Amino acid sequence: MLSKKAKYALKALLYLTKKADNGLVLISEIATQERIPRKFLEAILVDLKTQGVLQSTRGKNGGYTLAKNPSQISIGNIIRMIDGPLAAIPCVSHLYYRKCDECLDEETCEIRLVMKKVRDATAAILDTTYLSDLQKITVLLNEDPV
Amino acid sequence: MLSKKAKYALKALLYLTKKADNGLVLISEIATQERIPRKFLEAILVDLKTQGVLQSTRGKNGGYTLAKNPSQISIGNIIRMIDGPLAAIPCVSHLYYRKCDECLDEETCEIRLVMKKVRDATAAILDTTYLSDLQKITVLLNEDPV
DNA sequence: AGTTTGTCTATAGAATAAGTAGACAAATAA
DNA sequence: TTATTTGTCTACTTATTCTATAGACAAACT
Numbered sequence: 001m002l003s004k005k006a007k008y009a010l011k012a013l014l015y016l017t018k019k020a021d022n023g024l025v026l027i028s029e030i031a032t033q034e035r036i037p038r039k040f041l042e043a044i045l046v047d048l049k050t051q052g053v054l055q056s057t058r059g060k061n062g063g064y065t066l067a068k069n070p071s072q073i074s075i076g077n078i079i080r081m082i083d084g085p086l087a088a089i090p091c092v093s094h095l096y097y098r099k100c101d102e103c104l105d106e107e108t109c110e111i112r113l114v115m116k117k118v119r120d121a122t123a124a125i126l127d128t129t130y131l132s133d134l135q136k137i138t139v140l141l142n143e144d145p146v
Numbered sequence: 147m148l149s150k151k152a153k154y155a156l157k158a159l160l161y162l163t164k165k166a167d168n169g170l171v172l173i174s175e176i177a178t179q180e181r182i183p184r185k186f187l188e189a190i191l192v193d194l195k196t197q198g199v200l201q202s203t204r205g206k207n208g209g210y211t212l213a214k215n216p217s218q219i220s221i222g223n224i225i226r227m228i229d230g231p232l233a234a235i236p237c238v239s240h241l242y243y244r245k246c247d248e249c250l251d252e253e254t255c256e257i258r259l260v261m262k263k264v265r266d267a268t269a270a271i272l273d274t275t276y277l278s279d280l281q282k283i284t285v286l287l288n289e290d291p292v
Numbered sequence: 293a294g295t296t297t298g299t300c301t302a303t304a305g306a307a308t309a310a311g312t313a314g315a316c317a318a319a320t321a322a
Numbered sequence: 323t324t325a326t327t328t329g330t331c332t333a334c335t336t337a338t339t340c341t342a343t344a345g346a347c348a349a350a351c352t
Contacts, residue, residue, distance in 0.1 A: 002234040002261070004341065010257050011248075027298070035248040040342055046299065058298045059350025075260055088148040102157075102181040108287045110280035111156050114221055114271065115148070121267040125260065134256035141254045150310065173329070186311055192330065204329040205319025 006082040008036045009044050013053070013078060017070045017131045018138070024056075024063030044082070051081045070135060076126030086126060087119040094123075152228040154182045155190050159199070159224060163216045163277045164284070170202075170209030190228070197227045216281060222272030232272060233265040240269070 011034045019025050027045060031038040045064055048054045055067040066073070076086060080095065090098035091106055092115050103109055157180045165171050173191060177184040191210055194200045201213040212219070222232060226241065236244035237252055238261050249255055 001231075003339090007235065007246075007248075007257065014256055035250070037342060039344080042298080043342095056298060057350075058296085058348075060296050060352070062297045062350070064298085085147075089153065100153075102153075104181070108284060110160055110283050111153065113283060114275050114280065117271050118268050121271060122264050125263050125267060129260050134260065137256050137259060138254060149308095183311060185313080188329080189311095202329060203319075204317075204327080206321070206327050208319070208328045210329085 002079065003083050005040075005044055006079050008034070008041060009048060009078055009082050010075070011036065012041060012045065013048070013066070013073065013131055014134060014138075016054070016064060016066050017135045020066055020070065024061065024065050026063045030064070048078075048081065053078070053081075066131075070131035071133075073131045074127050075129045075131070075134070076123060078131075079126065086122050087115065089115045092116040092119045094119075148225065149229050151186075151190055152225050154180070154187060155194060155224055155228050156221070157182065158187060158191065159194070159212070159219065159277055160280060160284075162200070162210060162212050163281045166212055166216065170207065170211050172209045176210070194224075194227065199224070199227075212277075216277035217279075219277045220273050221275045221277070221280070222269060224277075225272065232268050233261065235261045238262040238265045240265075 012030050015030050015034055016025060027042055028038060030036065030045075031041045045054060045056070049056055049064075049067075053067055053073055054064055056062065056064045079086060085093035085096040087093035087096070089100060089112065090096065091100045091103065091109070091112055099106065100109075100112075103112075106112060158176050161176050161180055162171060173188055174184060176182065176191075177187045191200060191202070195202055195210075195213075199213055199219055200210055202208065202210045225232060231239040231242035233239035233242070235246060235258065236242065237246045237249065237255070237258055245252065246255075246258075249258075252258060
């Protein structure tokens with residue numbers, strides 16, 4: 001399961017993608033619009049800033065904005081930043097590989113084989129879907145039929 | 147992440163698949179061979195029995211065995227029995243559907259769209275892979291080259 | 293100097309995961 | 323019938339992670 005934290009991160013980034021041309025956006029605006037607990041969101045945004053996807057300024061007229069082009073921020077990486085590995089078991093993760101505790105022989109582990117397939121299928125989707133792609137979808141859905 | 151419980155369940159079922167022709171298998175044998183805490187495994191097996199994939203008898207010469215053909219028990223359903231939905235967010239689950247708390251409009255939710263793709267890709271793999279398929283893999287790997 | 297807005301540190305409460313203990317019930321065997 | 327073996331049930335405990343909140347602090351602007 002995706003944590004609420006990761007979901008909030010995605011919502012916030014999507015919101016900032018929408019508002020990308022309007023300059024800085026207040027934490028409290030994002031919180032209200034996306035129904036995210038303010039203080040919780042605060043921590044998430046600081047995290048995303050540290051990871052390099054967000055920029056911020058303090059004081060009057062301050063706020064948050066994307067630090068990169070939305071076409072360079074993949075959904076896969078956002079989830080990794082917050083929740084860690086996409087893989088369901090550590091031994092098939094690419095970036096967070098870890099041996100499973102009880103596993104005797106990784107090479108012949110059947111569970112590993114299926115889970116690797118699942119991880120690869122998941123990564124194939126999430127690592128090729130960017131904020132900009134999702135943004136387009138909303139734009140399309142919001143367009144009034146001619 | 148797959149819970150340890152689900153992983154233990156898979157390991158136990160795979161072990162029983164291997165031993166399917168040898169009649170009943172003791173909990174303690176599975177626990178030792180697969181390095182699973184005995185008491186914890188006990189609870190898992192009772193669970194799997196309730197769900198209809200295992201049979202058991204008590205007393206001398208008792209133990210556990212599969213209640214169905216390994217070609218009828220999919221990895222997807224085993225995981226569902228123990229961990230619940232395969233989907234990363236409740237609103238894209240088929241069997242455990244639930245509206246997301248903060249979601250204003252499910253129809254236009256971009257996160258939902260990507261996560262649905264991921265869920266479908268995952269289910270496509272896990273619901274078409276059966277214990278018998280994984281069993282074959284081990285058999286192949288264990289065969290000595292001619 | 294005052295106001296606005298993000299930042300940092302600490303903590304708390306709830307839920308879930310992981311594991312343990314011990315009495316109990318059924319099947320078999322002596 | 324009694325003893326032994328093996329699964330079952332109930333109740334905890336412990337640890338970890340998730341979700342969220344409070345409040346002091348720091349920078350930017352007016």
